[in-house]
Amino acid sequence: MAAITVSNLRKTFQVRTAAQGRIKGLFNPIFTEVEAVKGATFSVERGEMVAFIGPNGAGKSTTIKMLTGILHPTAGEAQVLGLTPWVERQKLAMKIGSVFGQKSQLWFHLPPKDTFRLLSYIYELDESVFKARLGKLVEVFELDELLHIPVRKLSLGQRMRCEIAACLLHKPEVLFFDEPTIGLDVVAKRKIRELIASINKEDGVTVFLTSHDTGDIETLCKRVMVINHGEVILDSSPQLLRREFLRMKTIGVRLEEEIESFIHPGVTVLKHKGPGLKLRVDTAVTSVDDVYAALRQHSRLADIYISDPTLDEVIEEIYQATGSITLGGGGYR
Amino acid sequence: MDIVSTKAVRKYSFLAKTSFASKIAYPLDVISRTFFFALVLFIFTQLWGALLGADSSIAGFSRQQLVWYLMATESIMLSNARIERRIEDDVKSGAVAYILIRPLHFVWYQCAIYFGESASSLIFNILIGSIIATLLVGVPPISVGFLPLILVVMTLAFLLQFLIKIFLALLAFWVEDTGPFFWIYSKVLFTLGGLFVPIDIYPEWLRRVTVAMPFNYILYQPARLFVNFNLAAFVQVLGIQAMWSVLLTALVLYIYKQGVKKVSVNGG
Numbered sequence: 165m166a167a168i169t170v171s172n173l174r175k176t177f178q179v180r181t182a183a184q185g186r187i188k189g190l191f192n193p194i195f196t197e198v199e200a201v202k203g204a205t206f207s208v209e210r211g212e213m214v215a216f217i218g219p220n221g222a223g224k225s226t227t228i229k230m231l232t233g234i235l236h237p238t239a240g241e242a243q244v245l246g247l248t249p250w251v252e253r254q255k256l257a258m259k260i261g262s263v264f265g266q267k268s269q270l271w272f273h274l275p276p277k278d279t280f281r282l283l284s285y286i287y288e289l290d291e292s293v294f295k296a297r298l299g300k301l302v303e304v305f306e307l308d309e310l311l312h313i314p315v316r317k318l319s320l321g322q323r324m325r326c327e328i329a330a331c332l333l334h335k336p337e338v339l340f341f342d343e344p345t346i347g348l349d350v351v352a353k354r355k356i357r358e359l360i361a362s363i364n365k366e367d368g369v370t371v372f373l374t375s376h377d378t379g380d381i382e383t384l385c386k387r388v389m390v391i392n393h394g395e396v397i398l399d400s401s402p403q404l405l406r407r408e409f410l411r412m413k414t415i416g417v418r419l420e421e422e423i424e425s426f427i428h429p430g431v432t433v434l435k436h437k438g439p440g441l442k443l444r445v446d447t448a449v450t451s452v453d454d455v456y457a458a459l460r461q462h463s464r465l466a467d468i469y470i471s472d473p474t475l476d477e478v479i480e481e482i483y484q485a486t487g488s489i490t491l492g493g494g495g496y497r
Numbered sequence: 498m499d500i501v502s503t504k505a506v507r508k509y510s511f512l513a514k515t516s517f518a519s520k521i522a523y524p525l526d527v528i529s530r531t532f533f534f535a536l537v538l539f540i541f542t543q544l545w546g547a548l549l550g551a552d553s554s555i556a557g558f559s560r561q562q563l564v565w566y567l568m569a570t571e572s573i574m575l576s577n578a579r580i581e582r583r584i585e586d587d588v589k590s591g592a593v594a595y596i597l598i599r600p601l602h603f604v605w606y607q608c609a610i611y612f613g614e615s616a617s618s619l620i621f622n623i624l625i626g627s628i629i630a631t632l633l634v635g636v637p638p639i640s641v642g643f644l645p646l647i648l649v650v651m652t653l654a655f656l657l658q659f660l661i662k663i664f665l666a667l668l669a670f671w672v673e674d675t676g677p678f679f680w681i682y683s684k685v686l687f688t689l690g691g692l693f694v695p696i697d698i699y700p701e702w703l704r705r706v707t708v709a710m711p712f713n714y715i716l717y718q719p720a721r722l723f724v725n726f727n728l729a730a731f732v733q734v735l736g737i738q739a740m741w742s743v744l745l746t747a748l749v750l751y752i753y754k755q756g757v758k759k760v761s762v763n764g765g
Contacts, residue, residue, distance in 0.1 A: 229594060
C-alpha cells in the first residue's frame with residue numbers, strides 16, 4: 165500500500181524582480197515566474213525508507229512542504245496516507261512527524277521532558293498512551309539522564325536524540341527527516357542512523373529523508389530519488405546508482421618493478437609515484453580485466469585494490485550528465 | 498472549530514504554561530527588566546510630586562492614585578511580550594512552516610505564547626511596582642475583593658494588545674519591514690492609551706476620540722478601575738473590551754488567512 169503518491173505535482177512561485185527600484189516596485193511590481201517543482205511523479209510504499217536528494221534549489225523543500233500541506237501546489241495531485249495534504253492539513257498533521265536538523269522543536273531553556281509533555285497535549289494523546297510511549301522512547305533512545313537537563317546544556321548529539329524521540333511521541337506513520345545528522349560527529353551520526361533504522365523496522369514507519377550526507381543515504385535507504393527542479397531524474401538504489409550510473413572505477417596498484425609510464429585507452433592516471441599507480445578506469449571503453457592484463461605485461465603486481473566511486477561523485481556525475489541544474493539557488497521558501 | 502473542545506483548550510493553555518516556564522528560566526533577564534520598571538516608576542512619582550502638592554489632584558486623581566495608576570499602566574505596557582519580531586521573522590523566513598506542520602493554529606499558538614511570556618513579567622512587575630508605590634505614597638485605596646474583576650479586565654487588555662500586535666506583525670506577509678508600524682503603535686499607546694496620565698485630563702473632544710478607539714481599553718481603563726473601582730464602569734469596560742476583541746479577532750483571522758493563501762499560492 166502506498167503511503168505517498170504524487171502525480172504531476174507542480175509549483176511555480178512568483179518572485180518580485182529585484183532589479184526594480186524600491187518605490188517603483190511598490191506600485192507596479194514586476195513578477196517573474198520561477199518553477200520550483202515541475203511535474204514530480206512518484207510513489208512511496210508504506211514502511212519504505214526513501215532518500216530524496218538534489219542540490220540546493222532542486223525543489224526538495226518545496227516538495228516536502230506540499231506533502232505536509234503547508235504549500236498549495238500550482239497543479240497536480242498528491243496523497244499522503246490517503247489524505248490530500250493541503251486540504252486536510254490538520255488531520256494529516258496528527259499522522260506525520262518531522263525533524264528539521266537545523267530547526268529545533270525543543271524548548272531551549274527547558275528540559276526535554278517539558279517539550280514531550282507539551283507535545284502530548286498538542287497531539288491530544290491520552291495520559292496512559294503518552295506515558296507508555298515516552299517510557300519506550302526513553303528506553304530505546306537512552307534518554308533517562310537527559311530528560312531533566314535544560315536543552316541548552318545538551319550536546320548536539322544528545323539534542324538530536326531528543327528531537328527524534330519528540331517527533332515519534334504521537335506514533336506518526338510517515339516521517340520527514342531533513343538533514344537529521346547535520347553537524348554531528350561520527351559516533352553521534354552512527355547512533356542517529358541506528359535509531360532511525362530501528363524506528364523504521366519496528367514500527368514500520370515510512371521515512372522520507374533528505375540529506376546532503378551520503379553516509380545517511382547509503383546506510384539507511386534502499387531507495388534514492390534524485391530530483392532536480394522537482395522532477396525525479398533518477399529513482400534507484402544507492403548501490404545500483406553507483407554501479408549503473410558511474411562506470412568509472414578506481415584502481416590502485418603497487419608494482420614489483422617501477423615503470424616509466426602507463427598508457428591505455430580509457431584509463432587516466434591519477435597518481436604515479438615510484439611503483440605506485442592510481443588509475444581512473446572508464447569501463448565503457450575498456451574493462452578492468454584488460455587494464456589488469458596490460459599492467460601485468462609491465463610487471464608483477466605486489467598489491468591491488470579496485471573501488472567504486474563515492475556516492476558524492478556519482479551524484480555530481482548525474483547532475484553533469486542531465487545538465488541544466490542551477491546550483492546554490494532556492495533554499496527555503 | 499476545534500478551539501472550543503477541551504483538548505484544544507488544554508493544548509493552548511499548556512503551551513502558555515510552557516512559555517511562562519521558559520521565560521522565567523532566565524531569572525536575571527526578568528529581574529533586569531523589572532529594575533527598569535522600578536526606575537520609571539520612581540522618576541514619574543518624583544515628577545508628579547513636583548507638579549502636584551500633597552493634597553491637590555488632577556481630573557479627580559490624587560497624587561497617590563496617580564502613582565498607582567502609573568504602576569498599573571506601566572505594568573501592562575512593560576509586561577507585554579515582544580512577539581512581533583519573532584512573528585515577522587517567521588513569516589519572512591518561512592519558519593511558519595514548522596508551526597503549521599503541527600496540529601496547531603498559528604494565531605492561537607502565538608496567542609498562547611504571548612500570554613505565557615507576558616504573565617511571567619507581569620507577576621514580577623506588579624510585585625515590585627506595588628512595593629515601590631507603597632513605599633512612595635502608601636497603600637492604594639482599593640479593596641482586595643475587586644482584584645479578581647480587575648484581573649479579568651487586565652486579561653482582556655492583554656488580549657486586545659495581542660490582537661493589535663499580531664495584526665501588525667502579519668502585515669509582514671505584504672511589506673518588507675513592519676518596524677515603523679510598531680513604532681507608531683507604541684506612540685499611539687503612550688498618548689491615546691493613557692500611559693503616563695489618565696485621559697480625563699485631555700480636552701473633551703480629544704477624550705471622546707480616545708474613548709472611541711481600542712487603545713484606552715488596554716492601559717487607561719484597567720488602571721482607572723484599579724485605582725478607582727466602580728461596578729457600572731467595570732461592566733461597561735468589559736463589554737466594550739469584548740466587542741473590540743471579537744472585531745479584532747475576526748480581522749486577524751481574516752488577514753492571516755489571506756497571508757497564508759498568498760504564501761502558499763504565490764510563495765511569498
